[in-house]
Amino acid sequence: MVVLLRLITISRVFWRYRLDQLIPPGQLPWTARLLLLPCKLRPAPRMSRGERLRRALEDLGPIFIKFGQLLSTRPDLVPADMVEDLNRLQDKVPPFDKDHFRRLVETGLGESVDTVFASYEKEPLASASVAQVHGAVLHNGQRVVIKIVRPGIERVIEQDVRLLMLLARTIEHYSVDGKRLHPVDVVKDYRNTIFDELDLQREAANASQLRRNFQDSALLYVPEIYWDYTRNNVLVMERIHGIPVTHIDELQAQGTDMKALAERGVEIFFKQVFEHNFFHADMHPGNIFVATENPEYPKYIAVDMAIVGSLTREDQYYLARNLIAMFRRDYRQVAELHVQSGWVPEGTRVEELEAAVRTVCEPIFEKPLKEISFGHLLMSLFRTARRFDMEVQPQLVLLQKTLLNIEGLGRQLYPDLDLWVTAHPFLERWLKNRFSPKALWAQTQRYAPEWLEKFPQVPELIFGGLQQLQNMGELAPQLRAANEEFNRQRIARRRNRRRTVIGILAIVGAAATAWPSIGDQISSWTHQVDWTDLPAQSWGLLVLGLGALLLRK
Incomplete structure (x- = not known):
């Protein structure tokens, strides 16, 4: 019943903003065109198509807002006028009542706001899909921000997840590619991820770990968490000052080296995934800032660490070797690694897979990012996956999402960035260091106590x-x-x-x-x-x- 009511709500929003006009009729089957005929009875609202889409996503809630955030990082797939409106979803979602915010803070901390903080800003600094942030100052003079999860959001998310699960089960049961794509597993992982995002104490722990990983780093700064004022529904952290990464004009005005900024973003991503095995998995532009110090050596600032990811050692290894093999254009090894990792069935003919991978990857090399059609590339990879029964790896979904964000961000900062040239040396160095005597000795030191404990049983x-x-x-x-x-x-x-x-x-x-x-x-x-x-x-x-x-x- 709940799912049915949610479907009715989605239909009403679709009707209200005439979203049918955003879909080229030629791309729809005749059955869909027939179902959309009643929409023509309602006149379109007097607003741009980007604003109509943005308002519809805002009305539908956090899951749809996050989908819009992802679309805003893909100017190659979404028209420029729509991207401009979708960018407002990053931190300009309509705020909830400021008095309600204050009551939630006082309930969470068990004390009055005036007792805990020397000053408190009633107007929000930012309002995002899941939480709202206000500024404050501690009694020691430290400027901080207070983050609170939107009230009642759990119920809305649960409804949307149920709807997504129904759609996923339908796809898995009736679609030819259903079992290969694992839609039910993907929705389950997404449910766990988004509900983890509602636990602010978990986010604080993620931020502390990421801060330790980049302590004294020239690449990335992570603000400090104030644990004395942090609960599972309240988070207090250091207030940062920087330029939003999407404000290109401001970055250029202060003399920022845009090429270095784009390359450092790629380096940060690969360092998190392979060296730390702990990566920020919600790197949309609303969570990324650029420090104003040393614009010739730009430094990133990251906030909102609610969603993080990690890989198994096996997935790390196979992913790195696959990327290196592609950089070297060793498509035979790419095919062999896919079979070895179990990403394609064991009986797959390596020669056929090699030829298919070559056909997909060869056109993208030796070109700047702005000349690469990643939309066509993804379509080609999907056709390849379908042909060889390549299964979606649920454990890599967060990584894939982050890669999409990084690609969109790099495209906005420095369209001529050669992603492959930037990443290749890093991966070569990582793979070499993984099997160096120093790394092997470090692994021996790490596991030696366990080995010694079990040795008497041998x-x-x-x-x-x-x-x-x-x-x-x-x-x-x-x-x-x-x-x-x-x-x-x-x-x-x-x-x-x-x-x-x-x-x-x-x-x-x-x-x-x-x-x-x-x-x-x-x-x-x-x-x-x-x-x-x-x-x-x-x-x-x-x-x-x-x-x-x-x-x-």
Whole structure:
């Protein structure tokens, strides 16, 4: 029932803003065009198409707002006028009541705002899809921000997730690509991710970890968390000052090296994924700022660490080797790695997969980012995936989303950035260091206590294994005897069934030979296959001959 009501709400919003006009009619099947005919009865609102889409997403809630945030980073897929409106979804979502915000803070901290803070700003600094932020100053003079999750948002998210799960199950059951794409697993992972985002204490812990990873780094700054004032529904952190990464004019006005800024963004991403194995997975432009100090060596500032991701060591390794192989244009190795990692079925012909990967990847190399059609590339990869039954890896969904954000951000900052040239040296260095003596020694030091703890059990395990082998050797004659007895019984059952069939055939053959009328009836049954040349008695002789043949076997 809840899902049905949500579908009605989505339909009403679709109708209100006439979103059908945003879809080229030629791209819809005739059934969809027929269903959209009633929309034409309502006049379109007097606003731009980008504003109509933005307002619709705002009305539908946080999940749809996040979808709009992702679209705003893809100017290659979304027209420029719509991107400009969608950018307002980053931190300009309509705020909720400021007095309600204050009550939520005081309830969470158990004290009055005036007691905890020296000053407090009633007007919000930012209002995003999930939370709202206000400025404040601690009694020691430290400027901070206070973050509160939007009230009642859990119910709205649960409704949307149920709807997404219904759609995912439908796709998985009825679509040709449903099982390969794992839509149900993807929605489950997304549900866990977005509900984790509502736990501000978890976000604070993520921010502390990311801050430690980039301590004293020239690439990225992460603000400090004030744990004395942080709860699962209230977060207090250092207030940062920087230029939003999408304010290109301001960045250029202060003399920012845009090429270096774009390259450092790529380096930060790969460092998080491969060196730290802990990456900021919500890197849309509303969460990224640029420090005003040293514009010739620009430094990023990251906020909102609610969503982070990590990979297994195996996925890290295969992902890095796949990227390096593509950079080297070693498509054979790309195909082999896909089979080794289990991303495609084991029986896949490597030669065919190699040719398909070459066809998709070869056109994108040695071109600046602005000349690469990633929309066409994704379509080609999808066709390749479908052909070879390549399965979606749910554990890589967050990484894929982050890659999309990085690509869109790089396109806005420095369209001539060669992503491959920037990333290739980093991955080569990481793979070399992974198996260096220093890295192996570090792994030995890390796991040595566990090995030493288990070492006294090793002799017992060895002797136990040898004892099992000995027992298996002693049991071997018994197993062979049991297997032989089973085979004898199976042969006897087969022989009895054969004798029964032969007996039936013999009776029928004798009857057909002795009584011609029966033979004539058999002949009439087989008239449609032109076997009526045989006399009636011959049918009986054939059946008897078949019985004799079976008796010989």
